[in-house]
Amino acid sequence: MTQNDASLRQGQMIIAALAMGVSTFLVITFFVPWIGPPEGESSDLFVPLMGALGLMIPSCVVMGLVVSRKMLAPLAESLRSGAEPDAEYPAPMRSADLVRAALTEGPALFGVVTYMLTRHPAALVVPVLGVLLLLAQIPTRARVQNRLNDLRRPNY
Numbered sequence: 001m002t003q004n005d006a007s008l009r010q011g012q013m014i015i016a017a018l019a020m021g022v023s024t025f026l027v028i029t030f031f032v033p034w035i036g037p038p039e040g041e042s043s044d045l046f047v048p049l050m051g052a053l054g055l056m057i058p059s060c061v062v063m064g065l066v067v068s069r070k071m072l073a074p075l076a077e078s079l080r081s082g083a084e085p086d087a088e089y090p091a092p093m094r095s096a097d098l099v100r101a102a103l104t105e106g107p108a109l110f111g112v113v114t115y116m117l118t119r120h121p122a123a124l125v126v127p128v129l130g131v132l133l134l135l136a137q138i139p140t141r142a143r144v145q146n147r148l149n150d151l152r153r154p155n156y
Contacts, residue, residue: 008089011139015101019134022108026127029116043118053110053126060103067103068096076151089144097139104133 075092079085108130115123150156 007087007091007094008139008141008144011089011094011097014098015134015138018101018105019131019138022105022112022127022131022134025109025112026115026124026131029112043120046114046118046120046123049110049114049118050123053107053114053123056107056110057126060107064100064103068100071096071099072151072156076156079148079152080154085148088141089139090148093144093147094139097137101134101137104130104137108134 071092075085075090108127111123111126111130114120115127
């Protein structure tokens with residue numbers, strides 16, 4: 001395995017592990033009946049927790065976009081000046097991907113905790129979407145190459 005393959009594989013494994021962590025935690029909640037209200041009863045925590053989650057999601061999305069763009073700016077400038085990336089999956093891109101994945105994982109885990117405490121089925125939407133988004137963020141050679149091409153564009 002070359003260094004290039006290793007860096008891509010490492011990014012894939014880390015982001016997949018984040019998705020598996022949320023998935024595992026979600027499955028565990030179904031086997032922990034003593035947390036949350038008794039079956040059929042509602043919790044007074046649902047509205048405040050979903051409100052907090054509603055604030056957390058856009059904050060994480062904006063933060064992910066801003067931080068990622070900032071982290072990739074030097075790489076974009078280097079690529080636009082004609083330099084070639086130092087690896088198939090350059091370190092700044094890998095770091096930006098991991099930050100975005102962590103910012104996806106946070107609300108997903110909060111959604112699982114909300115479900116654990118309230119047992120309200122609507123709280124499951126966020127963790128399920130979070131896992132799907134994490135899986136969609138797993139880097140592939142084609143995605144990395146497309147993003148490198150995007151970074152070469154002057155409007156990035």
